[in-house]
Amino acid sequence: MRYDTIIIGGGLAGLVSGIELARSGSRVAIISSGKSALHFCSGSFEFWSEGMAAVGSIAEHNPDHPYSKIDPKKIARYTEQTKDIFARAGMPLVGSAEANHLRLTPLGALKPAWLTMDEYVTFEAVGVSEYRSVVIVAIEGYLDFYPEFIAKGLEQMGLECHIREISLAEFNRLRQSATEMRAVNLSRTLKGSPLREFAQRVKALVEDEDLVLLPAIFGLGEERGLQIVEEIVGRKVKVAATVSASASGVRMQKRLTDAFQSLGGVFIGGDRVVGCTIDESRIVSLNTANHEEEEFVAENYILATGSFFGRGIVATPEEVYEPILGLDVVPQMARKEWYADDILDAQPFQKFGVATDSELHPMIDGRVVENLYAVGSILSGADAVKEGCGAGVVIATALMVAENILAYKHK
């Protein structure tokens, strides 16, 4: 099977680069083994938690960071491109390249974010709120949403918080299996008359609050779920992140995959790349577990297989390696140096990933693989947790590589 570009990995990095390439008329296939970390999405993307103003000087202080390979002047455009991709896929985002806004974590902390799905509650800055008071709606029996913690966070913003609980017959049916009363199942239930019944019950709880805050359990049963609730309640209604699996993340995975496929992209799921043919410094073809001797051939290949969770890199007691192509992984250090003793300190293993040149070409034994690019969290040098740069690295590198492949093609 022949394509212009083959992307290994069907998470955020693979889908964003795939959509950009397919939109420009390239023939693109994504080979994906299992679903991605998008399923844990908080509704927000981070770029750099210290602030967008610092982006221009990241390279100076962090020469090994993936951002050091990205032209800071392009960040504003990448931001708009991302918003455009998500808006076209039916999930508009708010945020800008100029300044972070604040998002609410499931434990009620306020954290800086770059872009956030517009249905989530966000704030411009600490103490700057367009709302005066909020009713936080808890759902009886639902254990993945913590209204008291969220109230603590919102009180810091000067909001007056009221917590009220509702129940719904359809949700009680789910409670028969206590472990499966999750955001995803609740979200699937919220369609048709149960959704309207839910909205009516929320409406009955609201007094003079100017904001109604619900757990993020909308969009799967009924795409317009939250808008319908807002129409019926007649107040501003926003959601806050729940513990995973995230209903928004599941929707994101689905909508981005649909967007990719509707642009002509081929999504090959549930498969694994098990072999490749390399000629000098170029990949000639790939083989997968399901397709056996069928060869997947492309001009360019993008590796977007993620970090440890996506098995883009694998750790054993002895080593950390890249399992598909045997790419160089950095930094190499003794196992006792992988970790910091205090779990809250920066953990060196977070920065493990493949080594790349300035155009994000990875290497095998120090030699660049010319028609291969690495994008997303497989790249070395970023600490997504400490730096708050997870989605930023994923999206910016995915867009940069798509742009470079298209520019080269047009030459």
Add this chain to the structure above:
Amino acid sequence: MKKQESRNISAGNFEQCTKCTICTVYCPMLEVNPFYPGPKQAGADGERYRLKEPKYYDEALRYCLNCKRCEVSCPSGVRIGDIIALARAKNSRGVPKLRDVLFANTDLVGSVATRVAPMLNRALESKPIRGAMDTLLAIDHRRILPRYAEEKFTTWFAKNALAEQSKYGRSVTYFHGCYANYNDPQLGKDLVKVLNAVGFGVRLMEGERCCGMTKIASGMLSQATADAKRNLAEIRREVGEGRRVIATSSSCAFALRDEYEHILGLDNHDVRSSISLATRFIYRQMERGNIKLAFRKDFKMRVAYHFACHIEKLGWSIYSTSLLRMIEGLELLLLPSQCCGMAGTYGLKRENYNYSQAIGESLFAHIESLGVDCVATDCETCKGQIEMSTSVKVLHPINILAEAIDVEATRKLNDLK
């Protein structure tokens, strides 16, 4: 040029589970049935307890459809569906009912049923008889059972096709399975028509048995193993003589390739890659330029492709959809990939009927909304379910191909007289 093997081989064991819960998002049963513990609990989580003490086995595992969508979604390569299927076969204290034995023995039942097909088909349509089957056998009275053919595919083949197959220079072996043989011989006839038109002779295996999928689903592993061993011996002979073995049923192909090894513990690695699906075989022959197809100029069809669970697990829907896209005059729409609820013989059983229909509900509504001439799918039991639950007829991609090709022109293109 360097050929290198990737170090990307999953152990496929439960200890690889990171408890990420992604599988629970893709389980069709969990969506409609709160009594099912879900793939994470039933699979990797439960396995830890069961290994310690078999008494932790939960009879609610019977709800699992064996659709394997959990495995397709798992980022860690855990064979969740296999873990559940094996736990069920090992621990279930339920004795198979007469009904389950009948459903599991599709080949025995089929060979008897085809002999009395006209009477049996009438009987299966009669309300009092369906009521009686519901009461006596717990086969849901609302369920439309597949009709039986008056003449088996193998009988037709021996009478009408066998003699000329040796005229073709190349040949391929067809694993027809129970459905094409007893219920839908037209599928087998259409495959013979297409393959002959491109210059392939078709061989059948005299000792072919049921692939065993229905027995595996009912936990009758020893009977399934007996069938599987016989099938593997037959397949080995064909492969040894240089032929590929192709199935039209995605579930048969999946059983022969993967369930034999993973559930029955049989070593099939020597023949596994020679077992393929009809659409995949034809597509790959086309891609290599070994065969060519010519289509009728007046062919027009608007088709929605349904992704059967086991073709998703095989990862081979791309061959069927690519082949359909080659047909001039065919407009192809893709349905969202979701289970139709039938899962082989699962949905036939009275206790599963409501779950089965609830799982497929949104798919049926989607199909009705498209205004297509037909739905295409590689699975026979999805066909039965969709035809019963919508007003749209369902064809196999091979049925469509057989209708779309211009046989004379195709023969000419392939240098046949």
